[in-house]
Amino acid sequence: MPLTRETVLNTLKSVKDPNTGENIVASGMVRALQIGDGTIRFVMEIDASRMSEMEALKADAESRLSVLEGCGNVQIILTAHSETAAEAAKPSEPTPIKPRPAPPGSSGPQKVPGIDRIIAVASGKGGVGKSTVAANLACALAAEGRKVGLLDADVYGPSQPKMLGISGRPTSPDGQMILPLRNHGVTMISIGLMTSGDQAVVWRGPMLMGALQQMMGQVQWGALDVLIVDLPPGTGDVQMTLCQKFIVDGAIIVSTPQDVALLDARKGIDMFQQMQVPIIGMIENMSTHICSSCGHEEHVFGHGGVAAEAEKLGVPLLAEVPLHLNIRLAGDGGTPIAVQAPDAPEANVFRQLARTLVAESQA
Numbered sequence: 001m002p003l004t005r006e007t008v009l010n011t012l013k014s015v016k017d018p019n020t021g022e023n024i025v026a027s028g029m030v031r032a033l034q035i036g037d038g039t040i041r042f043v044m045e046i047d048a049s050r051m052s053e054m055e056a057l058k059a060d061a062e063s064r065l066s067v068l069e070g071c072g073n074v075q076i077i078l079t080a081h082s083e084t085a086a087e088a089a090k091p092s093e094p095t096p097i098k099p100r101p102a103p104p105g106s107s108g109p110q111k112v113p114g115i116d117r118i119i120a121v122a123s124g125k126g127g128v129g130k131s132t133v134a135a136n137l138a139c140a141l142a143a144e145g146r147k148v149g150l151l152d153a154d155v156y157g158p159s160q161p162k163m164l165g166i167s168g169r170p171t172s173p174d175g176q177m178i179l180p181l182r183n184h185g186v187t188m189i190s191i192g193l194m195t196s197g198d199q200a201v202v203w204r205g206p207m208l209m210g211a212l213q214q215m216m217g218q219v220q221w222g223a224l225d226v227l228i229v230d231l232p233p234g235t236g237d238v239q240m241t242l243c244q245k246f247i248v249d250g251a252i253i254v255s256t257p258q259d260v261a262l263l264d265a266r267k268g269i270d271m272f273q274q275m276q277v278p279i280i281g282m283i284e285n286m287s288t289h290i291c292s293s294c295g296h297e298e299h300v301f302g303h304g305g306v307a308a309e310a311e312k313l314g315v316p317l318l319a320e321v322p323l324h325l326n327i328r329l330a331g332d333g334g335t336p337i338a339v340q341a342p343d344a345p346e347a348n349v350f351r352q353l354a355r356t357l358v359a360e361s362q363a
Helices: 005-012 048-066 085-089 130-143 205-217 237-245 259-274 305-313 325-332 345-362
Strands: 030-036 039-047 073-081 115-122 148-152 181-183 186-190 224-230 250-255 279-284 317-320
Touching: 005 030, 005 048, 039 048, 039 205, 048 073, 073 205, 115 130, 115 237, 115 259, 130 148, 130 186, 130 224, 130 250, 130 325, 130 345, 205 237, 224 345, 250 259, 250 305, 259 279, 259 305, 279 305, 279 345, 305 317, 317 345
Parallel strands: 039 073, 115 224, 115 250, 148 186, 148 224, 250 279, 279 317
Antiparallel strands: 030 039, 181 186
């Protein structure tokens, strides 16, 4: 008998908070419930001051759900609100974000075991080709002999499963560690692998933060030379959580040359500087278009804006990626251009970028 939402919710109603006597469904703890392919996934919003009790509730829920007919796996993410309702109601002034690398055993940014370097690929606004750059960079680094992981942290618009030609759902044999999927020499995990193609991820900040921490810390990445993190556009919860919880070795900012994109890119750079994450450099995407019929070169989005911004900020211009049909077709087809046609000029940009990063890591 297939699992149904009603069956799962009725089972969860039998899990009660010992303090209030209320079940976890009625209390609003259960969020973002998803059921598919024998797997039950949801988020539990908990009281951080009662962590041991909340862990017991989670274990109780897992135990009750795992015996349901048709259930093969249960995945529960805990997220916590640390402020009281009264504190949340108080107006507050924005405070500067000043994370510091923390000594071992403290609660500050930490290294992820087995991962040598973490590089964030970010943009100030959407639609500038950040995910395309991240996918091709990951594949190009793998082609250079590096052990590469790619975390698709663009939770609201996950595109890496399609770009890397990966389908199927990650598994968790022990109910704790998630096994990522792999293609083109890149190990990848994405929220897009855990939802149906047309299903929207309707999550608030705490859910996003919990999901990111789970994908960073509860995925069996193995030994990696580098983990590329494809961030969502902007300067929100995901970016802040990544930089506050994990030691990020550097960020690459992707922008088109147009002024509107650069305005937002500056904000992204400022955020990383506030978070004390080094800026590795900037990439100008859709830099130039060369007509395949006549060879005429045209700067559709302007030209040189990213180079001028990089010089102004004192960071390297890492690459100028052309606006090329083959890059788009390759990404849509699940084989990035860096893999599909590595010797083509439009792919060589990514190969050269990878070699630059490899050389810098060995310096």
